[in-house]
Amino acid sequence: MFGPAQPSRRKLFISIFNISTKRQMHCGLDTSPPIHRWMKDSLARDAFRTSLHVIGVRVPANKTTSMLKSELLKSYIIDLPKIKNVVWDPSGNQNRRVILLKVTEEAALTPEARLFLQEQHVDLVQHKIDLDYDYWTADDIINSILPEDLCDGSPTGFSIIGHIAHMNLNQEYLPYKHLIGQIILDKNPVIKTVVNKLDNIDTKFRFFSMEVLAGERNFVVEHHESDCRFSFDFSKVYWNSRLHTEHDRLVQLFKPEDVVADVFAGVGPFAIPAGKKGCAVLANDLNPESVHWLTKNINTNHVSDLVRPSCQDGRDFIRNIVDRVLENPFPAYRGPRLSRMQERRQQKEASNVYPSKTKSPDAPIPPSRNKITQFVMNLPDSALEFLDAFRGILTPRGETGGRLDGVYATMPMVHCYCFTRELDPHRAEADIRQRAEANIGAELGNEVMFHKVRSVAPNKDMYCISFRLPREVALA
Known part of the structure; x- marks a missing residue:
């Protein structure tokens, strides 16, 4: 069935063509829509009308409940x-009701049921049920329009981003794309725009071109994920709602006191939740449009003191970010954020304990956060190729020369996303590790973890490789 997935992960991918050419039967009642395979250029909603003729039991209003039971x-x-x-x-008698049965004639009832109705001294009447376009689901309507050879097994689907339904139609469905788009729009009240992804992709900023199939030409969406609110222009930035679970998984691995360097941050699906957790985040993206919305999302979610945006090439960001956080460290993590009400309650409690002060006696100030503990590299098509930028990031240079190695007693973790065409898990891990080591120029050691994110095609999987940055690489 069409429609948005439930918010429990609103796992925002919905299969839309679970279509069968079989007629819909409910105990002998044919509830399938009329077949109109001639429709192609425009949607004739009035053509979808049919009627069911059933038996009804006319009863006194005060006996309705007992009869239903x-x-x-x-x-x-x-x-x-x-x-x-x-x-x-239908006669207008306010003291009577008609209970509808799913049979078309009295003979379809068992002898016991007919005897029961006779004993109750009730009447059997004919009743007509009118069905129209609004009754059927999107699957039902599309099934009655598409050619029969396209009705089974289509892998096409749509995901929901804010008010936009985002489709990726296969070639054979393109002649019917506007009909499909209009039906999706009709059947999903939360959707205002239906778009189809085109093959064209921006080679620099990695977002897809798209065409509007139905609805408003409004690409600026507001999307909710991980208790955060994101706004962005979907036509100019990259966003994939299918990665919601992965965003959450990785952020859960972070400690609140971590300093996270998000190399390809986009509009902030990793950076904003990490900031709300308490992490200090350096969020970077090459696309100025992404950084514009990233900055807006930082302010909207009230993490401007913890998340710092930048617009740089990924390699430049990796090579310079260690110096930047050392020169301009983040304040120490001081515990979970409090709401305004919680802050007032805490101040009140403190004033009761220390009447002459509004705060408790000064506690030792923990050290500021001046070293990166986590790198996130979410650009699966080419992130592995950026690993060479880690070579020499701790070598002495500039005003901080000679100090970096001592600061990094423990090397940061690197979480790098990538694709592989090896479907066997062991072969996939070996393939990813070999490519990672070739790009970074060293063996990764024992502290390496692999996580399969999802299958993106029949012969293509997305993985996340997490490893401790080798010290010899950082000092190369």
Whole structure:
């Protein structure tokens, strides 16, 4: 069925073509929409009308509940979606109701059920149920429009980003793309725009071109994820709602006192949640449009004191960021953030303990955060190629020369996303490790972890390799 996934992960990918050419039957009632395979250029909603003729039991209003609960009758009561099983008496008598049954004639009832109705002294009446375009799901309507050879097994789907339904239609469905888009728009009230991803991709900033299939030409969305609010122009930045679980997984690995360098931060799906957790974050992206929305999202989510945006090439960012955080460190982590109400309560409690002060006696000030503990590299198509930038990041240079090695008693972790065409897990890990070591110029050692993120194609998987940066690389 079409529609947004539930917020429990709002795992924002929805299969939309679970289509069958079989007629929909509900205990003998044919509820399938009319077939209109001639539709191609425009959607004729009025063509989707049909009627069901069923038996109804006319009863006094005060007996409705007892009749609905009857063991002999309740298996016959109509249970179609969006159809009430009790309606007003068409004759206008306010003291009577009609209970609808899912049979078309009295002979379909068991002898016991017919005897029960006779004993209750109730009437059987004919009732017509009208079904129209609004009754059927998007799957139902599309199934009645597409050619039969396209109705089964289509892998096409859509994800929801704010008010946009984002599709990736296969070639054979393109002649029907505007019909499909309009049906999705009709059947999903939260959706205002339906777009289809084109093959063209911006080679520098890695976002896809798209065309509007139906609805408004409004690409600026507001999207909620990990208790954060993100705004961005979906036509100018990269966003993938299918990675929500992965964003959350990695942020959960971070400690609140960490300093995170997000090399390809986009609009902040890793950086903003990490900042809300308490991490200090240096968030970078090459796309100025991404950095514009990243900055807006930092302010919207009230993490401007912990998340610092920048717009640089990824290699330059990696090579310079160690110096930058040493010269301009973050304040120490002082515990979970408090709401304004919690802050006022804490101040009140402190004033009761120390009446002459509004705060408790001065506590030792922990050291500031001046070293990076985590690197995030979420550019799976080419992130491995940037690993060479880590060579020599701790070598003495500039005003900080000679101090970096002592600061980094423990080397930072690097979380690098990539693709592999090796489907066997052991071969995939070997392939990724070999490419990572070739680019970084050293063996990675024993502290290496692999996590399969998802399959992106029948012969292509996305992974995250996490490893401790080799000291000999940083000092090369």
